[in-house]
Amino acid sequence: MPKQKLVLIGNGMAGVRALEEVLKLDREIFQITVYGNEPYPNYNRIQLSKVLQGDTSIDDITLNNWNWYKENNITLHPGENVMRIDRKKQIVHTEKGRMERYDKLIIATGSNPFMLPLPGADKEGVIAFRNIEDCKKIMDYSKKYRKAAVIGGGLLGLEAARGLLNLGMEVDVVHIHDYLMERQLDSTAGKLLLKELEQQGMNFLLKKNTAEILGRKKVTGLRFTDDSRIKADLIIMAVGIKPNVTLANEAGIPVNRGILVNDYMETEVPNIYAVGECAEHRGMVYGLVAPLYQQGKAMAKHLCGIEGEGYQGSILSTQLKVSGVDVFSVGKINEDANTKVYKMHDDWNGVYKKIMIENGKMTGAVLFGDTKDGSRLLNFIKKEADIEEYLDTAGSETTQVSLVADMPNEELICGCNGVTKGAIVEAIQSQGLTTVDQVKGCTSASRSCGGCKSLVSELLACTLGDKYNASQKEAICGCTTLSRDEVIHEIREKGLTHIREVMNVLGWESDGCSKCKPALNYYLGMVNPLGYEDEKEARYVNERLHANIQNNGTYSVVPRMYGGVTNSNDLRKIADAADKYQVAMIKVTGGQRIDLLGVKKEDLPKIWADLDMPSGSAYAKGLRTVKTCVGESFCRFGTQDSIGMGIRLEKKFEGLNAPHKVKLAVSACPRNCAESGIKDVGVVGVEGAWEMYVGGNGGTHLRQGDLLFKFKDDVALIEMIGAFLQYYRETANYLERTSAWVDRIGLEHIRGVLSDRNTVKELNARIEEALSIVQDPWKTAIENPALLRDLYENVKVPAEI
Numbered sequence: 086m087p088k089q090k091l092v093l094i095g096n097g098m099a100g101v102r103a104l105e106e107v108l109k110l111d112r113e114i115f116q117i118t119v120y121g122n123e124p125y126p127n128y129n130r131i132q133l134s135k136v137l138q139g140d141t142s143i144d145d146i147t148l149n150n151w152n153w154y155k156e157n158n159i160t161l162h163p164g165e166n167v168m169r170i171d172r173k174k175q176i177v178h179t180e181k182g183r184m185e186r187y188d189k190l191i192i193a194t195g196s197n198p199f200m201l202p203l204p205g206a207d208k209e210g211v212i213a214f215r216n217i218e219d220c221k222k223i224m225d226y227s228k229k230y231r232k233a234a235v236i237g238g239g240l241l242g243l244e245a246a247r248g249l250l251n252l253g254m255e256v257d258v259v260h261i262h263d264y265l266m267e268r269q270l271d272s273t274a275g276k277l278l279l280k281e282l283e284q285q286g287m288n289f290l291l292k293k294n295t296a297e298i299l300g301r302k303k304v305t306g307l308r309f310t311d312d313s314r315i316k317a318d319l320i321i322m323a324v325g326i327k328p329n330v331t332l333a334n335e336a337g338i339p340v341n342r343g344i345l346v347n348d349y350m351e352t353e354v355p356n357i358y359a360v361g362e363c364a365e366h367r368g369m370v371y372g373l374v375a376p377l378y379q380q381g382k383a384m385a386k387h388l389c390g391i392e393g394e395g396y397q398g399s400i401l402s403t404q405l406k407v408s409g410v411d412v413f414s415v416g417k418i419n420e421d422a423n424t425k426v427y428k429m430h431d432d433w434n435g436v437y438k439k440i441m442i443e444n445g446k447m448t449g450a451v452l453f454g455d456t457k458d459g460s461r462l463l464n465f466i467k468k469e470a471d472i473e474e475y476l477d478t479a480g481s482e483t484t485q486v487s488l489v490a491d492m493p494n495e496e497l498i499c500g501c502n503g504v505t506k507g508a509i510v511e512a513i514q515s516q517g518l519t520t521v522d523q524v525k526g527c528t529s530a531s532r533s534c535g536g537c538k539s540l541v542s543e544l545l546a547c548t549l550g551d552k553y554n555a556s557q558k559e560a561i562c563g564c565t566t567l568s569r570d571e572v573i574h575e576i577r578e579k580g581l582t583h584i585r586e587v588m589n590v591l592g593w594e595s596d597g598c599s600k601c602k603p604a605l606n607y608y609l610g611m612v613n614p615l616g617y618e619d620e621k622e623a624r625y626v627n628e629r630l631h632a633n634i635q636n637n638g639t640y641s642v643v644p645r646m647y648g649g650v651t652n653s654n655d656l657r658k659i660a661d662a663a664d665k666y667q668v669a670m671i672k673v674t675g676g677q678r679i680d681l682l683g684v685k686k687e688d689l690p691k692i693w694a695d696l697d698m699p700s701g702s703a704y705a706k707g708l709r710t711v712k713t714c715v716g717e718s719f720c721r722f723g724t725q726d727s728i729g730m731g732i733r734l735e736k737k738f739e740g741l742n743a744p745h746k747v748k749l750a751v752s753a754c755p756r757n758c759a760e761s762g763i764k765d766v767g768v769v770g771v772e773g774a775w776e777m778y779v780g781g782n783g784g785t786h787l788r789q790g791d792l793l794f795k796f797k798d799d800v801a802l803i804e805m806i807g808a809f810l811q812y813y814r815e816t817a818n819y820l821e822r823t824s825a826w827v828d829r830i831g832l833e834h835i836r837g838v839l840s841d842r843n844t845v846k847e848l849n850a851r852i853e854e855a856l857s858i859v860q861d862p863w864k865t866a867i868e869n870p871a872l873l874r875d876l877y878e879n880v881k882v883p884a885e886i
């Protein structure tokens with residue numbers, strides 16, 4: 086039988102997913118042609134927010150690459166607009182004059198951003214945020230200009246605003262309502278969100294109606310109906326979307342807000358279907374992928390002649406993709422005469438939870454500050470569960486790990502793609518999957534917004550147990566096939582106590598190399614801090630000599646200055662030492678201390694003795710500096726004693742060794758003068774509390790820290806920093822910065838582990854043990870004549886280690 090001709094208009098997320106569903110059911114019945122007016126293969130529109138925020142690149146958001154179309158015998162016409170549908174002759178006409186006959190036609194033309202018809206809306210610098218071109222334009226603007234305004238405080242506007250901040254712009258968000266995301270949140274959550282985002286640096290203008298976009302040819306600002314004005318070089322319009330129904334309308338296909346369809350996504354015209362944001366089903370037009378994918382599934386069955394109940398409508402759930410902000414909403418969000426409400430508001434910790442109940446059944450929920458219950462609530466609300474059923478489990482101290490383990494098989498793990506726990510576990514077991522990417526490829530879980538990635542990872546861990554850890558295996562170097570975890574396990578199990586022993590017992594294939602020797606030295610010390618004797622010769626040269634070697638063979642000397650605070654006495658000692666040893670340069674470092682550059686190796690012990698100050702560990706794989714701002718003692722904006730806290734932290738953790746260098750900072754307000762956002766641990770004072778950010782990095786791999794927890798109490802903050810550092814010490818690969826480690830094991834996972842009080846206490850007990858043996862290395866060296874002779878007088882230090 087000849088194949089039927091299936092034509093898809095719109096190469097976007099809903100249309101192409103529907104084709105995937107068709108191909109899953111029957112690869113033989115259709116000869117498929119796709120027209121898409123964007124010049125790209127199908128890509129993940131959702132991830133444009135992450136592209137703008139710098140978390141991923143345009144190259145990495147392709148969903149189906151060019152090859153996928155070839156492999157599935159699909160003819161794709163990228164960058165080609167369909168101009169007209171001739172429903173009588175069953176032909177589509179394109180802008181290039183092509184005419185394509187169809188037996189079945191799918192319209193999946195998505196939406197257009199709604200552009201407010203304001204005077205000046207056509208000026209240069211007014212941009213929507215919908216596709217790759219918009220994203221590129223915005224990024225280009227950010228390189229040239231400083232001030233941006235986003236009109237619309239909904240999901241898109243806020244994600245765009247976060248992106249603009251990350252791109253270094255100042256951002257005003259103009260919103261028409263008195264609280265943010267009013268379509269997804271109630272006023273309490275909307276206001277909490279505003280506070281949180283203000284602290285991230287966004288500026289909000291609420292209840293503001295724009296009257297005019299100012300400027301001559303190019304945008305210069307906005308004027309509002311109350312006649313107030315703001316300046317702006319770039320305006321992002323994010324005030325909602327309009328289904329793209331022009332083609333259907335002109336072809337005489339019945340349209341209301343969207344193209345009218347039945348439960349099988351058939352329009353009222355034979356052989357024409359509509360799916361995605363352009364379709365209207367039972368009065369609803371959807372703007373999130375989960376319902377669009379469900380529509381595609383129902384439509385594919387119908388196209389392939391398979392019976393099914395059709396699409397029944399969806400309960401919507403949303404999450405904002407802004408790092409450090411946890412907001413979740415599902416179903417009904419506002420009370421009316423028929424609803425009762427279960428509410429919890431912990432104002433201090435900024436946690437808010439509201440569940441809507443009708444006749445004892447759950448119909449909606451809003452979460453702010455702690456969203457780990459989101460997927461469970463979505464499942465309860467989907468099945469209209471009794472509130473009692475939820476409350477029975479709600480009191481228990483759940484972490485994400487236990488949450489996934491306890492979930493019944495029919496519960497959803499991935500809301501976007503409708504993938505249940507049972508389906509993932511089945512795929513893991515039957516197909517031998519071991520990584521999140523494999524689960525994504527096989528089940529589609531985590532393929533869209535990516536919000537469920539950590540749940541998938543936990544599920545892999547629960548399902549595979551030890552095998553999951555083994556599957557993450559990467560040998561620590563070419564001398565062995567053993568991974569870091571295996572080596573540490575063997576060190577513990579077999580009670581191994583020194584590097585040579587590890588190599589002998591674990592069958593090293595050589596005498597060790599510059600990669601494994603320092604790593605083993607660290608792992609042995611981490612496992613047994615009290616019993617292990619540091620093997621100096623396994624350390625890199627800088628750590629061995631306690632000074633950084635420079636390009637001309639001299640060294641730099643950086644004495645410790647707790648919290649960046651010094652005094653005239655120390656400054657005098659530094660000046661005298663600089664003169665006496667004729668240092669080439671005295672330089673203030675980024676870590677707020679003083680670097681004496683150009684010291685000869687043989688002078689190192691002498692200058693340390695003269696300085697009589699502790700080592701600043703500027704060379705160490707371990708705690709380096711704790712940078713502070715002046716804080717409440719002097720600054721008008723300071724809400725906390727940042728210097729006091731910084732000094733306390735530095736005194737507590739100085740000398741701690743770690744998989745890589747660790748930098749801390751304490752700022753007394755969100756202006757962040759100490760750059761807490763790009764430190765391994767960054768502390769930021771807010772009114773009456775401290776926020777703790779982790780995984781920040783200001784180096785080659787720039788990464789903004791993630792908010793981990795908030796504390797009103799100094800002791801609790803210090804305890805959590807101890808627990809975080811120890812968890813990093815125990816689980817990171819040697820030479821893995823916290824930024825890479827947080828990305829690898831997941832913020833949610835870390836938060837889950839550190840939410841357990843006992844774990845925090847145990848980690849602190851172990852870090853205390855490691856700290857108890859810390860000695861100042863300069864002092865130790867000066868007091869050890871043999872070491873002085875060996876290291877600073879006789880021996881030539883090989884440079885590679």
Ligand SMILES: Cc1cc2nc3c(=O)[nH]c(=O)nc-3n(C[C@H](O)[C@H](O)[C@H](O)COP(=O)(O)OP(=O)(O)OC[C@H]3O[C@@H](n4cnc5c(N)ncnc54)[C@H](O)[C@@H]3O)c2cc1C
Nearest residue numbers: 095097098099121122130131167194195361362372373374
């Ligand atoms: C920045 C951003 C972030 C988002 N984040 C999320 C999120 O976190 N979660 C979520 O669920 N949803 C999110 N969304 C929404 C989600 O991306 C959309 O719901 C989804 O992409 C809609 O799919 P669609 O196929 O209906 O439309 P689209 O993906 O827009 O695809 C329609 C395609 O048809 C093409 N087209 C239109 N007319 C023609 C024509 N005449 N000829 C040829 N081609 C044509 C369009 O150019 C487009 O490529 C986000 C959207 C944006 C913009």
Ligand SMILES: NC(=O)c1ccc[n+]([C@@H]2O[C@H](COP(=O)([O-])OP(=O)(O)OC[C@H]3O[C@@H](n4cnc5c(N)ncnc54)[C@H](O)[C@@H]3O)[C@@H](O)[C@H]2O)c1
Nearest residue numbers: 237238239240241242259260261323324325372404405406
């Ligand atoms: N995380 C996510 O799920 C996510 C992220 C981005 C986009 N999206 C989707 O993309 C689509 C577009 O998002 P959106 O945020 O533009 O749509 P939206 O309709 O959700 O929000 C638009 C917001 O703009 C405000 N607004 C309207 N007119 C205004 C005016 N004149 N001045 C100021 N504010 C005004 C509205 O009050 C509303 O809050 C939606 O379907 C959304 O669901 C989803």
Ligand code: SF4
Nearest residue numbers: 714720723754757758
């Ligand atoms: S971070 Fe805040 S408190 Fe600290 S110096 Fe800067 S403005 Fe002042």
Ligand code: FES
Nearest residue numbers: 499501533534535
């Ligand atoms: S929840 Fe969005 S990809 Fe899984």
